[in-house]
Amino acid sequence: KAGVTQTPRYLIKTRGQQVTLSCSPISGHRSVSWYQQTPGQGLQFLFEYFSETQRNKGNFPGRFSGRQFSNSRSEMNVSTLELGDSALYLCASSQLGENYGYTFGSGTRLTVV
């Protein structure tokens, strides 16, 4: 069974640019969540999607957005990149229900220069 697939693995972008990250969940998992991980802040929740609808949103500025497609694949976009956006972005998929934990992808390492 394939795991959660994130692409690309590494990205280097310049301040002011925008970036799109992609996530394919485990087959049958309809909930997809995104997290930002940095050494100082740990894992910070960005948003969760289910059935193409955003169900939960974290405390990030509007520059961070996402969407989910009918096949449960998800993308997140960050516009007007800032140096502080440099982080590991993790996608996680889950079965529906609060008692199911996440399975994380390998992440996308974004560096903003």
Next chain:
Amino acid sequence: QKEVEQNSGPLSVPEGAIASLNCTYSDRGSQSFFWYRQYSGKSPELIMSIYSNGDKEDGRFTAQLNKASQYVSLLIRDSQPSDSATYLCAVNPGGGNKLTFGTGTQLKVEL
């Protein structure tokens, strides 16, 4: 007050000993609790989940939950050097598949 608190460590234990990792949470209505292991440079991996007060055992791992005290713990018996990693406590406060993570405890198992 942070929503999920963990001692950052490092927690050092000798090989073969019991490692005890602790976590407290602030949302009294939280219903599901998880422990993740994260090796350096890797993504978090789910190792235990617990929903009811008491103990839950899975191999060398035991998760303990006390909702009255808002406390979750993870015991690792017969610790091995391969257990050296950062352990993340996560809590689902309800209302969807949103997990709130602690900042993690670094565990070092020494030979």
